[in-house]
């Protein structure tokens with residue numbers, strides 16, 4: 247359970263897209279700005295988190311977004327994909343956690359765990375064989391979080407941040 251008494255996890259609705267854009271941009275920027283060039287960050291933030299791009303992802307069958315909220319404030323979000331919505335096609339019936347982000351002031355308080363448990367319950371509902379994700383090899387805090395929640399590494403894939411070609415570690419857990 248979360249450390250918050252009134253933490254709720256709820257599906258993002260179409261009218262929430264501006265709030266989704268705001269939390270997506272702010273969490274991405276405060277997680278990765280220190281270790282990346284400002285030009286690469288700007289390019290990625292503008293390309294990946296425009297309202298048009300988020301609206302298209304929102305409408306994609308097999309993609310689902312959730313907010314973590316406390317006292318009416320959005321403090322984290324989750325994006326999961328299955329079927330053709332996944333960013334890679336892996337063997338078996340898998341669910342991808344594409345994004346799991348918590349506002350910096352709220353990290354370490356089990357909000358991430360609550361979002362992960364939401365992903366797990368969707369994977370179980372949809373009778374998936376497992377969950378997988380890609381995480382930047384230099385994101386040691388997230389790697390620790392995933393290992394703690396039962397994920398193991400099984401490969402790598404390239405990830406482009408602006409003009410920088412990076413390596414994501416692929417991790418999975420069976421259900």
Ligand SMILES: CC(C)(COP(=O)(O)OP(=O)(O)OC[C@H]1O[C@@H](n2cnc3c(N)ncnc32)[C@H](O)[C@@H]1OP(=O)(O)O)[C@@H](O)C(=O)NCCC(=O)NCCS
Nearest residue numbers: 277346347348353354355356357358359381387388390391
């Ligand atoms: C990774 C993340 C989603 C975890 O959510 P969280 O609510 O902070 O994590 P929880 O409280 O449920 O779990 C705590 C664990 O998360 C890890 N963790 C990651 N970042 C942390 C942070 N800034 N503060 C505290 N714990 C953090 C620790 O391993 C911690 O385990 P510990 O108690 O053994 O130290 C969140 O820290 C986050 O948004 N980080 C930045 C964005 C990111 O890297 N997302 C993943 C991209 S692939």
